[in-house]
Amino acid sequence: MTETMIPRIYLRRGKEESLLRRHPWIFSGAIDYIKAEEESEIAEGALVDVYTHAGEFIARGHYQIGSIAVRVLTFEREAIDSTWWERRIAVAHDVRRTLGLTQNASTTCYRLVHGEGDSLPGLVVDIYGTTAVVQCHSVGMYRARMEIAAAIRAVYGEHITAIYDKSSQTLPFKANTGAVDGYLWGRAQTPQVVLEHGEQFLVNWEQGQKTGFFLDQRENRELVKRYAQGRTVLNTFCYTGGFSVYALAGGAKEVCSVDSSERAVALATENMRLNFGDGAPHTEVAADAVEYLRDIGDRYDLIILDPPAFAKHHKVLGNAMQGYKRLNARALSQIRPGGILFTFSCSQAVSKELFRTTVFSAAAIAGRQVRILHQLTQPADHPINIYHPEGEYLKGLVLYVE
Numbered sequence: 001m002t003e004t005m006i007p008r009i010y011l012r013r014g015k016e017e018s019l020l021r022r023h024p025w026i027f028s029g030a031i032d033y034i035k036a037e038e039e040s041e042i043a044e045g046a047l048v049d050v051y052t053h054a055g056e057f058i059a060r061g062h063y064q065i066g067s068i069a070v071r072v073l074t075f076e077r078e079a080i081d082s083t084w085w086e087r088r089i090a091v092a093h094d095v096r097r098t099l100g101l102t103q104n105a106s107t108t109c110y111r112l113v114h115g116e117g118d119s120l121p122g123l124v125v126d127i128y129g130t131t132a133v134v135q136c137h138s139v140g141m142y143r144a145r146m147e148i149a150a151a152i153r154a155v156y157g158e159h160i161t162a163i164y165d166k167s168s169q170t171l172p173f174k175a176n177t178g179a180v181d182g183y184l185w186g187r188a189q190t191p192q193v194v195l196e197h198g199e200q201f202l203v204n205w206e207q208g209q210k211t212g213f214f215l216d217q218r219e220n221r222e223l224v225k226r227y228a229q230g231r232t233v234l235n236t237f238c239y240t241g242g243f244s245v246y247a248l249a250g251g252a253k254e255v256c257s258v259d260s261s262e263r264a265v266a267l268a269t270e271n272m273r274l275n276f277g278d279g280a281p282h283t284e285v286a287a288d289a290v291e292y293l294r295d296i297g298d299r300y301d302l303i304i305l306d307p308p309a310f311a312k313h314h315k316v317l318g319n320a321m322q323g324y325k326r327l328n329a330r331a332l333s334q335i336r337p338g339g340i341l342f343t344f345s346c347s348q349a350v351s352k353e354l355f356r357t358t359v360f361s362a363a364a365i366a367g368r369q370v371r372i373l374h375q376l377t378q379p380a381d382h383p384i385n386i387y388h389p390e391g392e393y394l395k396g397l398v399l400y401v402e
Helices: 082-098 139-143 145-159 215-227 242-249 262-276 289-295 314-334 352-366
Strands: 008-011 025-027 031-035 047-051 057-063 068-074 109-114 123-128 131-136 162-165 182-186 192-196 199-203 232-236 254-259 282-286 302-305 339-345 370-376 395-401
Touching: 047 068, 057 139, 082 109, 082 145, 109 192, 109 215, 123 145, 131 139, 131 145, 139 145, 145 162, 145 182, 199 242, 199 262, 215 242, 215 302, 215 339, 215 370, 215 395, 232 242, 232 289, 242 254, 242 262, 242 302, 254 262, 254 289, 262 282, 289 314, 302 314, 314 339, 314 352, 352 370, 352 395
Parallel strands: 008 047, 131 162, 232 254, 232 302, 254 282, 302 339
Antiparallel strands: 008 031, 025 068, 047 057, 057 068, 109 123, 123 131, 162 182, 192 199, 339 395, 370 395
């Protein structure tokens, strides 16, 4: 698309302030008017240029219908072509190389692109062995998926043998893209065994949640391993049993994995068998974790609370915080004296301060003496753009309970 053909969005007076601070989102309320070659509406996902009210170029990005009207790709007037995509993927790859993830014999799965954290808002790319799994959260990224795939191939060369697109469930529902998950290039067998800190996990990106595995808890799982020796462990909302595997690898006496999904619990059992064979001291329960915590007695001295996002939007924040408080109060009131509680929130709408205050309230309800040992966040391959603090979505606390 030539410069003259790119639709122009003009902002209301003074609404460029956040862009001058390099925030990558433009909200619909900041837009004054749109100027395009054709008078019809701009197609969702189209590349647009953004100008101040005074007519000065300020950013280029993807247009979308909704409260976030533009996701910024660049603050420069540069072509968004194959060279641009390859450069952005190469920079993201270099970050992971710096982290020691790209050629790591003991960890073969990691996040290559983390949306705004890698200056590619609306795009997630996870690596599982020699397969890249692409997940688009915006129509603009979805429309560019073949260019993204070509850039991944160019950067990785022979180290990537398949690229799978898993965007059908993450694109805006009203966009009507007709997206169907499938391979953009190559083929791969699923499920596939990947390594994380030497532990083995079966991953199925074709059928599993997210891109197949929750990579953002890698370092926190390793921390559970450090505390697990000799403990009786309860892993709630276990999904495929990541924390359970690490707990048993750390010398836990016994591990119980709870999830409402029977399929998830079965996968947790498979991962246990993969690492420890038959006869591991592991039990699995397909049940609602919140209800299960109602009456656990003092059986456990290490409990993991890693629920799905209770608050996906600020509108439901109040109810969500009550849910977090109830969940933590139940665990804190029943955990054995000297027990360790790992508790998390993955809700972007919940700030670190609010989460900590909610756990404080739960501790007060439980009437226990509680120490904070660690304050946790997402790993470095899920980076936070310093201009986009909203990217810090994962919060965690490790508590010692007297």
